[in-house]
Amino acid sequence: DGGITQSPKYLFRKEGQNVTLSCEQNLNHDAMYWYRQDPGQGLRLIYYSQIVNDFQKGDIAEGYSVSREKKESFPLTVTSAQKNPTAFYLCASSIPRDISSNQPQHFGDGTRLSIL
């Protein structure tokens, strides 16, 4: 079955540590996205990528970094500069490269990051 796989499901970060969240898709989608979900708030866009080797900052990119070396993969690194990293992180993909397209986004089942 085609879909988006996020791993791990739960992740714990120590002070001063960088952690990387994995996102893999086999839908052959060009565009991929990372969102952060906090209780009582809507999904907030961290980064998005419309094509391999290219990505753009979203609304809350500070303290995060990404790479897009392969079409299937879009890992997110939460750096020690992100002072409030505890959240539910969601990866998504969509067919077109254009973020303004009305095509639906397909989501993974998320990674819950907590601070030790």
Added chain:
Amino acid sequence: SQKIEQNSEALNIQEGKTATLTCNYTNYSPAYLQWYRQDPGRGPVFLLLIRENEKEKRKERLKVTFDTTLKQSLFHITASQPADSATYLCAGGSARQLTFGSGTQLTVLP
């Protein structure tokens, strides 16, 4: 900044009734609205899309409306079932990005 607002209060209804969820947008005019369902600990799943030039869209027991005068979308689930219990997210799309609301938690009581 552009905002999508959904009723943060949980909605409880009796099985068989119609559930109506509200989505309001401010500070922009989305070209389309999308509705997603999210179960606890899972990612959102796309349900329906409606464009600004469409008044109403239907899919099985689901119906969504788009009122550009009121700046509002209504999402209806008819003949609701306990399996419909979930959080429903509204998202408004423009040339720049897709903006999500915080969602409304629906519980259908047997």
